[in-house]
Amino acid sequence: MSLKKDISRNNMSLMVLSVLEKEDLYGYQMIYYLESLSSGVFKFNEGTLYPILHALEKDGCVTSYWNVIEDSRPRKYYHITDTGIKLLKESKKEWEEYVGAVNAVLCGGVLNAYT
């Protein structure tokens, strides 16, 4: 394949950043939101999400903080950084370019002679 950076294989990060752009969320909540926003098409599981959050944090795209409310389980909230917002914008653009390209192939105009 080889887009500059294959967006089709990096979609979870994109979607995670996208929901975090609106508000700080904790892991379990993101899973719920992503499933809800996609009308149940996506069914993310924790084993996928947490490593991604940790990677995003390591890359400086998000920061995290524990929100401890008494009489409640502590929750680890994630907050998107400027770096993360920048990455999100770039990724969105790449996603659109990618979708456009796939659709161009699928709808496929006339094939120019090759040989």
Added chain:
Amino acid sequence: MSLKKDISRNNMSLMVLSVLEKEDLYGYQMIYYLESLSSGVFKFNEGTLYPILHALEKDGCVTSYWNVIEDSRPRKYYHITDTGIKLLKESKKEWEEYVGAVNAVLCGGVLNAYT
């Protein structure tokens, strides 16, 4: 992630079947077409394409035949089967569903309260 069958990670097959729907092609030609149709966004390489073609053949989605023209290199053409056309249709539908879901997340409406 987990769509029924994660289309985002199976796009090459989809696109290969798509170009084959129009006419029989040989491997090298597909690479050219896919790059051309996508306006250069995709840059498939042979190492990816050939295994996919072999897999599609094994699954009965395409058949192949050598086209030997004198004074020319023999070329292995691929022809899409009814099974392949059926798979293509299903995959296209899944692709559309997938794109719709990602876009829904990216454009993201209001998040319903969770907690």
Added chain:
DNA sequence: CAGCGATACCTAGACAGTCTAGGTATATCG
């Protein structure tokens, strides 16, 4: 108040699709 299910976090290892980097062989052009 003991037990259990839901919530909430985490990780190691498996799996699958793609890429890298190699290989072979023939046609064409300088």
Added chain:
DNA sequence: CGATATACCTAGACTGTCTAGGTATCGCTG
């Protein structure tokens, strides 16, 4: 004749996601 482009192929690496496990707390029910 040698170099380059065409045309096919494969083994092994890489990477993103999934599976399947783990821990701990909260709230409900018997």
